[in-house]
Amino acid sequence: MRNTSTSDLFTHSDSTVSAHEYQPFMAGHIDVKLAGADSDIRLFIFKPSDYPYLWLKYVEGLQREYNRMGVSHILDLKILKDPKFFRIAMIAIMGGEVVAGLRCSGPIRKVSHAAAYEEMADGNQAFVSEYLEERMAENIAEPKGLWVDLNSSARERLTQLMSRCMIYSAALLDCRYSICTSAKKMNMVYTSSGMDALPEAGTVYYPNKDFKTTLGCFDLHKVLKQCNDDNRIRLRRDWQLIQLARVNSRSQKSCPNSWTPLVLDEANPFHTKALESLLLDPDYEHRSAMKSMDDEMAELLPPVSQSLKDESHRWVAYPWRKVAIELLGPKSFKKLRCDRNRNKITDEEQSHLLGLNVGVVGLSTGHVIAHTMVMEGVCGHIKLADFDLLEVSNLNRIPASLLDINENKAVITARRIAELDPYLTVDVFDKGLLESNIDSFMEGLDIVIEECDELNVKVLVREAAKKRRIPVLMATSDGGIMDVERFDTDEDLKPFHGLTDVDASELKDLSRRDKSGYALAIFEGDKITARLAASMVEIDYTVKTWSQLASDVTQGAAMVTTAVRRIGTGKPTPSSRTRMDMDQMFVDGVPPTPVQITTEQLIADPVFGDNVKENMLLAARYAPSPGNIQPWNIYWKDEVLYFEIDRNRSVSMDVNWRGAMTSIGAACFNAEVVACVEGLNGAMEYFPDSSMPDLVAKFVQGQKSCDIEQAEKLYPHLLTRMTNRELCERQVINPEIINELIEICDKGKAELHVLSSENKLKDYAKISIGSDRLRYLSEHLHAEMISELSWPDIDSLEDGIDIRTLAMPHKDLNVLPILERRDVMDELAKWKSAGLSLGEYNRDRIHCASAMVALTIKGQSDFDYVQGGRVLQKMWLAAETHGLSLQPISPIFLYSNTVDDTINLMNNVYLSEVQSLQNMFSNIFDIKNDEYPVLVVRLAYAKAPQYRSYRKNS
Structure with a gap:
């Protein structure tokens, strides 16, 4: 037997089935x-x-x-x-x-x-x-x-x-x-x-x-x-x-089935003959949306899976328009059409919502609601019930056309939905909702939306919903009234929140005017808008029925769709009546307050005076520290300069105060340089008293020589040294300078690991992005990071990081209030692989770096980190003498030397991701098992920053 395609099996048949007959x-x-x-x-x-x-x-x-x-x-x-x-x-x-x-x-x-x-x-x-x-x-x-x-x-x-x-x-x-x-x-x-x-x-x-x-x-x-x-x-x-x-x-x-589009699958052999007939039908206009859709699909992030790319196309015929259009298959179509919902609706939520079955009773206001729900993708199957035909006076609020006059409202809505999403299934009850068909209508529904004019049907819907424990939603197009009746969660709930007690049979034969009394009880006549209330008084005299506006109907559609989305995704949505009166809101509205960030230098730059002791103290305080938290108490007493650790000034990333010890080591080095240049002989004693664990060092005066030549070279940079976060053009550093910095570290019994190739910098940027992402997503690390930021005219600038030193354009600073919000980070944390953009700031600075260097030490005692701080400060100052600017860009796990350290740092979350980043970090810098990082720093040739961080005076 010859190889026969499935298409051949039906294309070469004698069937006379035409496309419009295939439903x-x-x-x-x-x-x-x-x-x-x-x-x-x-x-x-x-x-x-x-x-x-x-x-x-x-x-x-x-x-x-x-x-x-x-x-x-x-x-x-x-x-x-x-x-x-x-x-x-x-x-x-x-x-x-x-x-x-x-x-x-x-x-x-x-x-x-x-x-x-x-x-x-x-x-x-x-x-x-x-x-x-x-x-x-x-x-x-x-x-x-x-x-x-x-x-x-x-x-x-x-x-x-x-x-x-x-x-x-x-x-x-x-x-x-x-x-x-x-x-x-x-x-x-x-x-x-x-x-x-x-x-x-x-x-x-x-x-x-x-x-x-x-x-x-x-x-x-x-x-x-x-x-x-x-x-x-x-x-x-x-x-x-x-x-x-x-x-x-x-x-x-x-x-x-005058509202149902014909969907034919190119890959389905049971559709082949009908598809052939459709494409040859001269009564149909044939269109293809594939070029536009393929272009959009190629731009989606993250890129779509191969299975979506391979999904067969469909031809969708709309008999009422005599148009057939080629589209993506249902999975690809849903992916593309709902893409702009992300991440106000997550992929997981969207998938769940597309499984909801929703019924809409009354297709005037209900038309806009149904269409809005389908646009937002909050349901996958919808039932529409209305017996009424469209009249011209309905066009003040129903987005139909003159070509739809005398068509059934439910059919009009179903057709409009089909032209938006032909894969969404729609059932039409064009006789309206009756006692004889309400069971069929309610069967399988997750939510019912009641927007009909007939009061007896309103009651009938609620009686049926209460029996089946289905929630009922209703928007009243006046004053933004929205009702949620959770018959699914509250079995004792009475219809209409108990505002009226009547059954459907009592209302069946009442006139519109007679029914208005019940309606006023339901809608609370003392709270409806004055104009609607006055219009109701005039029913059957100067107006035929109560008035409705397109703007009110559209607002109601937004409220109902929001409620469906919340119920469908399990968010708290209790039984309630809410009011959102847009007219009153415009009366009560107030303008926003613009945020002004001053450009003034609010604190004078530090300068040395004539007193060597004060100068030593000043230089020590201008040493670097994590987040500029200044984890020390430095003071003179009895001719001795004391350096104590302040363990209350700490953050989670400073595991076992290793960063604090590093900072105090840098402060000690600064003080020694001043003493050497200004002629105060003496020496540092480290951890001089075991009974005083917080006393890290003290400078004791005495006869001690120093390297005056080297000190004089570094002295001018003690108070001008700063973190420079400016973006710049990438330039190559003279190898002699790198060798000098490496030698400084060697002499201090530390090692400087250098990354300078473009590829290596990109590799480190990936580690930094992953680290920054986790810092934002981790609740306690994020809170500590945000607490470090200082806003001029609001916060003290004597500690923390002045936001102006971030070297961000003023327009980009507007993103900071978003990055500060914990609720935003919590949302990102829920979304798989989200938050990589949070690392862009440091990524851009790493990419333009001349080099990234990691300083490591051989031990991990407090003394080792103090000595590492001394070497770090000496290397930093030496680099600045060559016109280099420095910026620490260290990962969150810098001071996590053991698994337990990491567990404590991360509060036992994201551990596998941190471990992966740690391995990448050690590999890229070639850090051995007996080496421990002190700091990772960017070396670059950047313009001088306009602002700098300052220090506390005490």
Whole structure:
């Protein structure tokens, strides 16, 4: 047999099905006389509620065969005997007797609605859930209750036929997939028809220990390739006959579904003939949106998966417009159309919301609400109920057109939704909501939105919602009134919050004016706007009905959509009545207060005086410290200069006060340089008194020589040394300068690790980005970082980091109030891989660096870090003598030398990410296991900063 594509199997058929006749099966029947070896079989496809007698025959056969197998206990006869709950049934008839059958539901809206999910509870239910979720967008049908009369001489042929009917039913319901559970002994039959067995779902004993049940799925894209030759022939022949029978069925032609677009899948062989017909139909205008969509998809961040790129295109035909348009498939389309929602709605929330089933009653105000919900993507299935026809006077608030006059309002809304999202399923109740159809309307709803004019229907909706525990939302287009009635969480809640006690039957025959009394009780007449109240007085005199404005209706749509989104994502949304009167808000509004950042230098730059002791003290205080927290107490007493650590001035990143010890070492070095140059002989003594652990050092006067030449070289930079965060052009540093800095560190028994190549700098920038991201996302580290920032005219500038020293343009400083907000960081923390942009500030400065250097020491005692601080300060000052500017850009884990250190630093969160960054850090700088970082610093040639940080005077 030659290789035949699935498209070939149907393109070269004799079917005369045209595109406009190919719609999802909704009602009526299709009577098919099969051919060939099955010519003695009639396949009757029908909507159960349209043929209750045949449905009863199906149920009787189901009971009989399930009794024979001993599994009738799984049948819910109360549900089965009510045909209105089922979409489609198929029965095989031989000799006038019903000899086989199955029923099918779909498309499945939620995983929990799939019977297979419950039946596989003892298997790998997580796999089943994931499998169904991944395929939900392309529609899943679920055939159930397959039975064959085992006394029939044609039982094997009937079994094969019913297996194929699982495929036909999915195709008729516009589903790509047909999911089913089956006893293992039936797997061979189903796989011969093209089913994919799913062993990952496991095997369960269902319905009892005599049956080993597994999960399988028919993928209509693949069944014709996977089935055996005999079934391939029959699938092709039967489908042609089904479609021809459908064309000839009066019951099918009488159900035009005038609001439903025709969606044809290029990769679905069951759509091939209809698609060919559509593309050749001269009555249709053919368009393609693929160029625009492909361009947009290519720009999405992060880039879309290969599976989305490979998704087949669809042709969507709108019969009421006579336009067919080529679009992305449903998954890609949803991804692209909802992309601008991120991250006000997260991907996870969006996925959940698209599983919501929402009903809207009343399609004047409800039209705008329904359309807004679909635009925002807060539902995946919507039911619309309204009996009324559009009139010109409705166009003051309904965004329809003159071409829609005399059309049903629900149909108009459904068409508009279809033109926005053809993949969203819509059910239309164009007779309105009645006692006879309210059960069908409410079935499966998660939320109902009531916006009808008829007071008796308002009550009817709430009575039904309370019975089924479904929340009701209502926006009243006056004064921004919004009602939330949580019948799902409060079983004692009375309709309309208890404002009136009336049932639907009492209101049925009242006039509009008589009903207004009840309406005033519901809407609290003393609180509605004056103009609406006055208009209600004039009903039947100077106005026909109460007035509504498009602006009020649109505001209500926003409020309802917000409530649906909150309920759908599990956010607190209790029963309530709220008012948001826009007219009054404009009266009460006040302008914002602009933030002014002064450019004045508010503190004088430090200068040396004539007193050597004061100069030593001043120089010591102008040593660097983490976040300029100045973790010391430095003072003269009895001719001795004391350096004590202030352990209260600390941050989490300063693990075991290692950064504080480093800072005090730098302060000691500064004081020694001043003493040397200004002629005060003496020496530092470190940790001189074990009984005083906070006393780090003291300068004691005495006969001690110093390197005056080196001190005089560094002395002029003691008070001008500063952190320079300016952006700059990247320049290469003379190797001799680098060697000098390395030598300074060597002599101080430290090591300077240098990164200077562009690639290495980019690698370190990645580490810095990851570190900065975690610093923002970690609650305590973020709080400490923000506390370091000082705003001129608001905060003291004697400690912390003056925001002006960040070297950010004034416009960019406007982002700081956002970065300071904990609630913003908490949102980012919830989103997978979010927050990388938080590292852009340091990334840009690393990219323009001449080099990044990491200073390390061999030990990790307090004394080691003090000595490391002395070396650091000496290296920093020496670098500035060569015109270099320096900026510390260290990772958050700089002082975390052990696993326990890291656990304590991070409060036991983000540990794996920190560990990964630590490994990258050690590798890129080639830091050995016996080395411990003191600081990582940017070396660059940057312009002098306009502002600097200052110090406390005491």
